[in-house]
Amino acid sequence: MQPKGSSVPSKEEIYSHEIWIRFANLKRFDGMGSSWKLEDHPKLPKGKTIAVVVLDGWGEANPDQYNCIHVAQTPTMDSLKKGAPERWRLVRAHGTAVGLPTEDDMGNSEVGHNALGAGRIYAQGYKCILPTVQLDTRTLQAFLVGLINFDKNSLLKTxxxxxxxxxxxxxxxxxxxxxxxxxxxxxxxxxxxxxxxxxxxxxxxxxxxxxxxxxxxxxxxxxxxxxxxxxxxxxxxxxxxxxxxxxxxxxxxxxxxxxxxxxxxxxxxxxxxxxxxxxxxxxxxxxxxxxxxxxxxxxxxxxxxxxxxxxxxxxxxxxxxxxxxxxxxxxxxxxxxxxxxxxxxxxxxxxxxxxxxxxxxxxxxxxxxxxxxxxxxxxxxxxxxxxxxxxxxxxSPPEIERTSGEYLVHNGIRTFACSETVKFGHVTFFWNGNRSGYFNPSMEEYVEIPSDSGITFNVQPKMKALEIAEKARDAILSRKFDQIRVNLPNGDMVGHTGDIEATVVACKAADEAVKIILDAIEQVGGIYVVTADHGNAEDMVKRNKSGKPELDKSGNIQILTSHTLQPVPIAIGGPGLAAGVRYRKDVPDGGLANVAATVMNLHGFVAPSDYETTLIEVVDN
Ligand SMILES: O=C(O)[C@@H](CO)OP(=O)(O)O
Ligand SMILES: [Mn+2]
Ligand SMILES: [Mn+2]
Structure with missing residues (x-):
C-alpha cells in the first residue's frame, strides 16, 4: 500500500530512518491511537485487586557484610525469591534501560518511577515501529506525512x-x-x-x-x-x-x-x-x-x-x-x-x-x-x-504522556497510591510522568503520610513503613480500589546516610511492611507485584573493578551513600494470580519499563503497542 505523492517516503525509507515513533502519542495521526480504551487480555481476568509495591533502593547484589538486605532479617522478600524463575526475577534499573545516557549511570527514583509508570524508555537510540494494524490509505498518508515532519528532538528523552x-x-x-x-x-x-x-x-x-x-x-x-x-x-x-x-x-x-x-x-x-x-x-x-x-x-x-x-x-x-x-x-x-x-x-x-x-x-x-x-x-x-x-x-522538559496510570483510570481501574512525604511524589508525580494531581479524582486517592523532618533517617530507620503498609492494607481490605500502589522508602533513605547498622534495621522494617500488604492481598484473593526502583541498600561500600571494597589512604573502607548499578527483583503472586502465569524467558534484558505492561495484563488488559513488552505469559495447564 504505497501512497502516492513525492513527499511521501517508501516503507523501506521509513525503516531506514530508524526513527522511534511513539505511535500512540502522535496525535496528528488523525483517528489513530487517540483512544484510551485498552483491549481485553485474551486470557487474564479483570477485577483482581493488585498491590504494586516499590521498595525504594532495594537491589540484588552478592551477599556479603556490606549488603544490608542480605544481613537483615527479610523473611518475606526471601520467600518471594523462592518463586524464581517463574514468579521472581531480576530487572534492569540503571543506565540505558531507564533512559540514562550510559551504562555507568546508576538508577534513581525519577527515571525509575518514570519507567515503571510510563512503560516506555526515553532517550534511547531510535528504533522504528510501524503500525502493525491494517491502515486505510488516508491514515497511512497522515502517518507518513507526520513522519516527515517529525522533529526528532521532540522525542522523549530524560x-x-x-x-x-x-x-x-x-x-x-x-x-x-x-x-x-x-x-x-x-x-x-x-x-x-x-x-x-x-x-x-x-x-x-x-x-x-x-x-x-x-x-x-x-x-x-x-x-x-x-x-x-x-x-x-x-x-x-x-x-x-x-x-x-x-x-x-x-x-x-x-x-x-x-x-x-x-x-x-x-x-x-x-x-x-x-x-x-x-x-x-x-x-x-x-x-x-x-x-x-x-x-x-x-x-x-x-x-x-x-x-x-x-x-x-x-x-x-x-x-x-x-x-x-x-x-x-x-x-x-x-x-x-x-x-x-x-x-x-x-x-x-x-x-x-x-x-x-x-x-x-x-x-x-x-x-x-x-x-x-x-x-x-x-x-x-x-x-x-x-x-x-x-x-x-x-x-523544555520531557513530555511523558499516556502513562499506565492514566490509561488504567480511563479503563475503570480505581487507584490508591501512598507513601510518606519524602517519597510521596515518587508514586504519584514521577509515576504519572512528572505530573501532579489526579487524572480523575473520583477514581483515585493519593495518601501522604507525613515524614519525620529535621533528622537524618538513620536515627529513625523504620521511618513510616508500618504506617504506609497499614494504609495500604486498609485500602486493600476496603475493596474500594483495584490497584494499591506504595513506595517503601527505607532501603534508600537510610542507605543514603551510609550508616550500615541503621540500614539493616531499615531493610527489616521494609520487609515487615511488605508482609502486611501481602497478607491483605491474600485475604481479598488479589495479586501482588513487588519490585524496586534502583539499588542502594544492597551495597554500602565503594568497590574496585574486581568487586573488592576499596580502601582510602588511611586504610578505611569507603562508604557508598549513593544508588548502585545493580538490578532489582520483581516478584508476582497472590491467590488471584491465574495458574498459568509465569515470566517469559524471551525478555532476558527486561527492565523497569516492562513492568507497566505486566501490571496492565494482570488487570486484564493488553498494554498499548508502544509500551515495552510484558514480562509475563500465560501457559495452559
Ligand atoms: O534523594 C534523592 O534526591 C535521590 C538521590 O539524589 O534519591 P532518589 O532518586 O531515590 O529519590
Ligand atoms: Mn529511589
Ligand atoms: Mn535515593
Whole structure:
C-alpha cells in the first residue's frame, strides 16, 4: 500500500530512518491511537485487586557484610525469591534501560518511577515501529506525512539528556528562557543555584561548566554561583574537589574580564533541596544565604568554607550548614537583588519545586522571605508542568504522556497510591510522568503520610513503613480500589546516610511492611507485584573493578551513600494470580519499563503497542 505523492517516503525509507515513533502519542495521526480504551487480555481476568509495591533502593547484589538486605532479617522478600524463575526475577534499573545516557549511570527514583509508570524508555537510540494494524490509505498518508515532519528532538528523552543536547547545540541560548534572563545581564548579576557534583541524578558539573561558559559568551558580566554540596550521589568528601574545579573555572572567567565568584553554599539535605514540602526550613536556610546574604558561617572563599565546616562541625557534604562568602569588609559578595537574573541549574524536578515556588510566587506564606527581590528567574527545566512552575525555563522538559496510570483510570481501574512525604511524589508525580494531581479524582486517592523532618533517617530507620503498609492494607481490605500502589522508602533513605547498622534495621522494617500488604492481598484473593526502583541498600561500600571494597589512604573502607548499578527483583503472586502465569524467558534484558505492561495484563488488559513488552505469559495447564 504505497501512497502516492513525492513527499511521501517508501516503507523501506521509513525503516531506514530508524526513527522511534511513539505511535500512540502522535496525535496528528488523525483517528489513530487517540483512544484510551485498552483491549481485553485474551486470557487474564479483570477485577483482581493488585498491590504494586516499590521498595525504594532495594537491589540484588552478592551477599556479603556490606549488603544490608542480605544481613537483615527479610523473611518475606526471601520467600518471594523462592518463586524464581517463574514468579521472581531480576530487572534492569540503571543506565540505558531507564533512559540514562550510559551504562555507568546508576538508577534513581525519577527515571525509575518514570519507567515503571510510563512503560516506555526515553532517550534511547531510535528504533522504528510501524503500525502493525491494517491502515486505510488516508491514515497511512497522515502517518507518513507526520513522519516527515517529525522533529526528532521532540522525542522523549530524560531531562539530563535534553539539557545535554540543548547545551551541545547551543540552542539553550536561543530559547525563550535564556532570552528572558539575558535582559538582566547589562545591569544585573546572573545567579546560578544548584547541586555541585557529577552525580548525574539532579545535576551535572559539566552542564554547569558549559552554562557558565555559554552565559558569559552570551553577555553575562557578573556571575554568582550558589553551591549545594552533594555526598549523596557521590562519595562524601568529594565536595572539596568539586569546589576546586569550579573555582578554577571561575578564575578563568575572571581572567576574561567576567566578575565571577561563588557566593554561598550549604549541604543539599540541609539547605535548599528539600522535596514534597517536607521541611520548608531547609529552603529558608537557602533563601537566607542566597537571597539575603545571611548565614551563620562566613568565609572569604568556598574551599575554606567546605573544608572548615566539614572538620570543625563534623558534618558531611550532605548536611553542611549554610555559609556565605564575604569580601574583605565582611560583606556578602552575592546576595540576590532587584534586577538580577536567577537560574536553578538542577534538571531533576522534585528537589527544585520548593525553591522555585519561593523565587517565583508573589503570594507565599511558607516562610518569611524578608526581602523579595524583583528578579528574572528561570529553571533549567520547567519542574512542574501542571503548576507551570517555573514559568520560564531554559530547556523544555520531557513530555511523558499516556502513562499506565492514566490509561488504567480511563479503563475503570480505581487507584490508591501512598507513601510518606519524602517519597510521596515518587508514586504519584514521577509515576504519572512528572505530573501532579489526579487524572480523575473520583477514581483515585493519593495518601501522604507525613515524614519525620529535621533528622537524618538513620536515627529513625523504620521511618513510616508500618504506617504506609497499614494504609495500604486498609485500602486493600476496603475493596474500594483495584490497584494499591506504595513506595517503601527505607532501603534508600537510610542507605543514603551510609550508616550500615541503621540500614539493616531499615531493610527489616521494609520487609515487615511488605508482609502486611501481602497478607491483605491474600485475604481479598488479589495479586501482588513487588519490585524496586534502583539499588542502594544492597551495597554500602565503594568497590574496585574486581568487586573488592576499596580502601582510602588511611586504610578505611569507603562508604557508598549513593544508588548502585545493580538490578532489582520483581516478584508476582497472590491467590488471584491465574495458574498459568509465569515470566517469559524471551525478555532476558527486561527492565523497569516492562513492568507497566505486566501490571496492565494482570488487570486484564493488553498494554498499548508502544509500551515495552510484558514480562509475563500465560501457559495452559
Ligand atoms: O534523594 C534523592 O534526591 C535521590 C538521590 O539524589 O534519591 P532518589 O532518586 O531515590 O529519590
Ligand atoms: Mn529511589
Ligand atoms: Mn535515593
Amino acid at each position: 531531562s539530563a539528556k535534553l539539557v545535554d543536547l540543548a547545551l551541545a547545540s547551543g540552542k539553550i541560548y536561543e530559547g525563550e528562557g535564556f532570552k528572558y534572563i539575558k535582559e538582566c545581564f547589562d545591569k544585573g548579576t546572573l545567579h546560578l543555584i544548584g547541586l555541585l557534583s557529577d552525580g548525574g541524578v539532579h545535576s551535572r558539573l559539566d552542564q554547569l561548566q558549559l552554562l557558565l561558559k555559554g552565559s558569559s559568551e552570551n553577555g553575562a558580566k557578573r556571575i554568582r554561583v550558589h553551591i549545594l554540596t552533594d555526598g549523596r550521589d557521590v562519595l562524601d568528601g568529594s565536595s572539596v574537589g568539586f569546589v576546586e574545579t569550579l573555582e578554577k573555572d571561575l578564575a578563568n572567567l575572571r581572567e576574561n574580564g567576567i566578575d565571577a565568584q561563588i557566593a554561598s553554599g550549604g549541604g543539599r539535605m540541609y539547605v535548599t533541596m528539600d522535596r514534597y514540602e517536607n521541611d520548608w526550613g531547609v529552603v529558608k536556610r537557602g533563601w537566607d544565604a542566597q537571597v539575603l546574604g545571611e548565614a551563620p558561617h562566613k568565609f572569604r572563599n568556598a574551599l575554606e568554607a567546605v573544608k572548615t565546616l566539614r572538620q570543625e562541625h563534623k558534618t558531611n557534604d550532605q548536611y553542611l550548614p549554610p555559609f556565605v562568602i564575604v569580601d574583605e569588609n565582611g560583606k556578602a559578595v552575592g546576595p540576590i537583588v532587584d534586577g538580577d537574573a536567577v537560574v536553578t541549574f538542577n534538571f531533576r524536578a522534585d528537589r527544585m519545586v520548593m525553591i522555585a515556588k519561593s523565587l517565583e510566587y508573589e503570594n507565599f506564606d511558607k516562610f518569611d522571605r524578608v526581602r523579595v527581590p524583583k528578579i528574572r528567574y528561570a529553571g533549567m527545566l520547567q519542574y512542574d508542568g501542571e503548576l507551570k512552575l517555573p514559568s520560564h525555563y531554559l530547556v
